[in-house]
Amino acid sequence: MLKWTLIFLVCALLAAVFGFGGIAAGFATIAKVLFVLFLVLFVVSLVSRAAKAA
Numbered sequence: 001m002l003k004w005t006l007i008f009l010v011c012a013l014l015a016a017v018f019g020f021g022g023i024a025a026g027f028a029t030i031a032k033v034l035f036v037l038f039l040v041l042f043v044v045s046l047v048s049r050a051a052k053a054a
Helices: 002-017 021-053
Strands: none
Touching: 002 021
16 A cells, blocks of 8 residues: 555646646545555554453
């Protein structure tokens, strides 16, 4: 998940450098959504692991 976030972030940066503002904004939005999803899944996995250990 984090790998895809970084890929979309790099694509957004490249698109911004080459002047494709709309495409860069789209890639950046996708990267933000994937990063938030990654954080949510990471926290859920930490909580479930802590519940199993207790």
